Amino acid sequence: xxxxxxxxxxxxxTSERALxxxxxxxxxxxxxxxxxxxxxxxxxxxxxxQRLPTLIERMxxxxxxxxxxxxxxxxxxxxxxxxxxxxxxxxxxxxxxxLLVERAEVEPCVVATVANSGHVGMVGLYAEQLxxxxxxxxxxxxxxxxxxxxGGRAAIVGSNPIGIGVPSTPGxxxxxxxxxxxxxxxxxxxxxxxxxxxPNWAMDGRGEATTDxxxxxxxxxxxxGKGLGLxxxxxxxxxxxxxxxxxxxxxxxxxxDRPSTKGDLLIALDPTPFVGEGWxxxxxxxxxxxxxxxxxxxxxxxxxxxxxRSREQVMARGIAVSTELAATVTALANEKDxx
Amino acid sequence: xxxxxxxxxxxxxTSERALxxxxxxxxxxxxxxxxxxxxxxxxxxxxxxQRLPTLIERMxxxxxxxxxxxxxxxxxxxxxxxxxxxxxxxxxxxxxxxLLVERAEVEPCVVATVANSGHVGMVGLYAEQLxxxxxxxxxxxxxxxxxxxxGGRAAIVGSNPIGIGVPSTPGxxxxxxxxxxxxxxxxxxxxxxxxxxxPNWAMDGRGEATTDxxxxxxxxxxxxGKGLGLxxxxxxxxxxxxxxxxxxxxxxxxxxDRPSTKGDLLIALDPTPFVGEGWxxxxxxxxxxxxxxxxxxxxxxxxxxxxxRSREQVMARGIAVSTELAATVTALANEKDxx
Numbered sequence: 001x002x003x004x005x006x007x008x009x010x011x012x013x014t015s016e017r018a019l020x021x022x023x024x025x026x027x028x029x030x031x032x033x034x035x036x037x038x039x040x041x042x043x044x045x046x047x048x049x050q051r052l053p054t055l056i057e058r059m060x061x062x063x064x065x066x067x068x069x070x071x072x073x074x075x076x077x078x079x080x081x082x083x084x085x086x087x088x089x090x091x092x093x094x095x096x097x098x099l100l101v102e103r104a105e106v107e108p109c110v111v112a113t114v115a116n117s118g119h120v121g122m123v124g125l126y127a128e129q130l131x132x133x134x135x136x137x138x139x140x141x142x143x144x145x146x147x148x149x150x151g152g153r154a155a156i157v158g159s160n161p162i163g164i165g166v167p168s169t170p171g172x173x174x175x176x177x178x179x180x181x182x183x184x185x186x187x188x189x190x191x192x193x194x195x196x197x198x199p200n201w202a203m204d205g206r207g208e209a210t211t212d213x214x215x216x217x218x219x220x221x222x223x224x225g226k227g228l229g230l231x232x233x234x235x236x237x238x239x240x241x242x243x244x245x246x247x248x249x250x251x252x253x254x255x256x257d258r259p260s261t262k263g264d265l266l267i268a269l270d271p272t273p274f275v276g277e278g279w280x281x282x283x284x285x286x287x288x289x290x291x292x293x294x295x296x297x298x299x300x301x302x303x304x305x306x307x308x309r310s311r312e313q314v315m316a317r318g319i320a321v322s323t324e325l326a327a328t329v330t331a332l333a334n335e336k337d338x339x
Numbered sequence: 340x341x342x343x344x345x346x347x348x349x350x351x352x353t354s355e356r357a358l359x360x361x362x363x364x365x366x367x368x369x370x371x372x373x374x375x376x377x378x379x380x381x382x383x384x385x386x387x388x389q390r391l392p393t394l395i396e397r398m399x400x401x402x403x404x405x406x407x408x409x410x411x412x413x414x415x416x417x418x419x420x421x422x423x424x425x426x427x428x429x430x431x432x433x434x435x436x437x438l439l440v441e442r443a444e445v446e447p448c449v450v451a452t453v454a455n456s457g458h459v460g461m462v463g464l465y466a467e468q469l470x471x472x473x474x475x476x477x478x479x480x481x482x483x484x485x486x487x488x489x490g491g492r493a494a495i496v497g498s499n500p501i502g503i504g505v506p507s508t509p510g511x512x513x514x515x516x517x518x519x520x521x522x523x524x525x526x527x528x529x530x531x532x533x534x535x536x537x538p539n540w541a542m543d544g545r546g547e548a549t550t551d552x553x554x555x556x557x558x559x560x561x562x563x564g565k566g567l568g569l570x571x572x573x574x575x576x577x578x579x580x581x582x583x584x585x586x587x588x589x590x591x592x593x594x595x596d597r598p599s600t601k602g603d604l605l606i607a608l609d610p611t612p613f614v615g616e617g618w619x620x621x622x623x624x625x626x627x628x629x630x631x632x633x634x635x636x637x638x639x640x641x642x643x644x645x646x647x648r649s650r651e652q653v654m655a656r657g658i659a660v661s662t663e664l665a666a667t668v669t670a671l672a673n674e675k676d677x678x
Contacts, residue, residue, distance in 0.1 A: 048494045075612040077416035079447040108415040109606075113613055136576055149433040152632035162570040166579070173575060175568045205636045223562020229514040229642045232629065233503040234621055236512060237475055240505070245613035246625040266607075267448075273414040274452055275582035283575055286585040290571065295492035303568045 004326035035121035084117020124176025127165030131172035148218030242302035343665035423456020431456035452581035463515025466504030469510035487557030
């Protein structure tokens with residue numbers, strides 16, 4: 001299977017055209033596209049352009065509604081509830097970030113929940129936006145049940161990712177991780193190509209580890225019982241606070257025919273009211289000490305470093321996607337096939 | 340090495356007497372003792388009575404000061420800074436919990452930082468207290484550098500634990516976990532007894548995994564790079580917000596001669612202002628579904644279940660500690676040796 005490489009600007013324009021053609025307003029199309037492109041830039045194609053056909057099919061099926069402005073209501077001095085009104089996930093999440101940044105000027109800890117909106121993409125992007133606004137950011141999101149408990153017969157909890165951003169030089173610390181050992185996309189890819197799974201990736205219907213991609217019915221959490229505990233805790237925090245689904249109730253981030261019932265939770269924290277301005281250099285000093293703790297010559301990488309490198313490289317050389325995906329996306333934009 | 344088993348009440352009284360004899364006020368002695376006893380009840384002796392001699396030596400050395408009432412200042416509508424004034428960790432953390440619970444009556448998200456106070460014990464205890472007050476609780480704490488990065492020559496980040504509590508029936512969901520693969524106490528115990536370490540527990544001075552307890556210079560994070568990322572993120576969140584140490588700056592939770600420079604961060608969230616009262620049954624329903632996802636006859640356990648079982652058993656049969664620790668603690672309380 002070959003690849004098609006085009007410049008970042010070209011893919012951006014193609015994605016925006018495809019979304020507008022499907023009914024999105026230009027601003028929505030730009031915000032949604034930005035999230036897909038940024039995932040490609042950071043080396044996470046699982047959250048990149050391959051999501052576009054699903055989004056457009058969701059629009060065609062009426063379970064993702066373009067033209068919606070998110071609503072919000074403040075439920076406390078420093079707590080907001082955002083209703084995405086069935087629209088694009090990144091549009092609602094960006095509204096939540098804007099609300100947090102604005103309110104953080106007067107409140108050192110602000111929280112926002114998001115319900116009724118689509119998949120937000122990489123949660124780290126929003127944590128990074130908060131960090132770039134000078135705040136500490138924590139972002140959680142839920143998904144369909146994908147992870148099972150050891151000894152359990154089915155998936156019971158989402159691969160619930162966490163993003164944590166902290167201002168730093170030369171760029172923010174950005175943790176972006178799922179609580180699953182690997183993505184379900186990776187398991188499905190191994191199923192298609194007939195390759196065995198890694199030993200800790202997945203389990204079968206009896207809750208036993210399996211390396212047979214056809215036997216796998218649920219992912220394993222990363223890090224054993226601790227990772228599973230975090231996945232469950234994040235499910236509860238997000239689901240209860242945002243009034244969105246728990247476990248089996250969650251749908252609409254991977255399929256094309258069900259309304260989205262997942263939720264998001266964003267927290268912004270400003271150290272300055274707690275400790276004054278002196279904190280700003282401390283994260284950079286500490287992270288430099290971590291980087292220089294390497295026993296060899298290659299520095300230890302901290303969260304955000306690899307994505308920053310990837311971003312520079314992909315900006316320079318362009319984004320490569322499979323010939324098949326390129327043809328699909330190009331057709332959705334009604335452009336001439338680039339392959 | 341034998342064991343001495345005494346009732347929970349007897350150990351509680353002995354611990355309180357030892358602390359008061361060392362200079363603690365009775366209320367402080369009770370609060371600190373409660374944390375040690377609750378760790379024993381939950382099956383975590385690493386945070387139990389074996390910490391008592393260290394605490395008393397810290398008092399003798401003037402780096403843990405009894406008789407201190409924590410100070411606090413509100414830095415926002417829903418954000419407080421607690422200063423433990425060099426006193427007992429559990430006293431300052433309990434004050435933070437009280438502040439959060441009180442303010443949560445009017446604010447749906449409240450945060451408190453704690454600085455200048457000793458080791459808090461199991462962070463899950465405070466998350467559980469918030470859950471018992473009907474709130475979602477998240478509690479983070481830092482420690483001395485104990486975890487190293489793969490390829491790093493030394494520990495650079497604490498084994499920073501997280502506690503997350505959620506109200507539920509028959510008892511709260513309580514996650515309580517460190518970000519290290521195992522405790523440093525476990526590594527030291529293997530060094531004393533000459534047994535090899537597990538394959539993922541620790542690394543040597545070149546940042547390579549080692550099973551030789553004498554070569555181990557740093558713990559490994561749980562869950563590989565994701566766990567290390569969480570440990571670093573928690574270090575930054577707690578250290579920056581509370582104005583306490585980062586990395587090498589952190590001391591005073593394991594040693595007996597340095598003031599405590601670790602910090603704590605507590606967050607309380609109330610779903611009711613976001614979604615109304617209907618959320619209260621949802622966590623129990625969901626967790627019951629998780630428990631009954633078992634393929635076999637034994638239910639899947641969720642965080643909090645094991646500790647609840649342990650607590651019932653230890654309450655009934657009493658707390659067993661090593662003959663040596665029993666003699667030490669009893670001598671500190673100036674009681675007759677029970678062994």
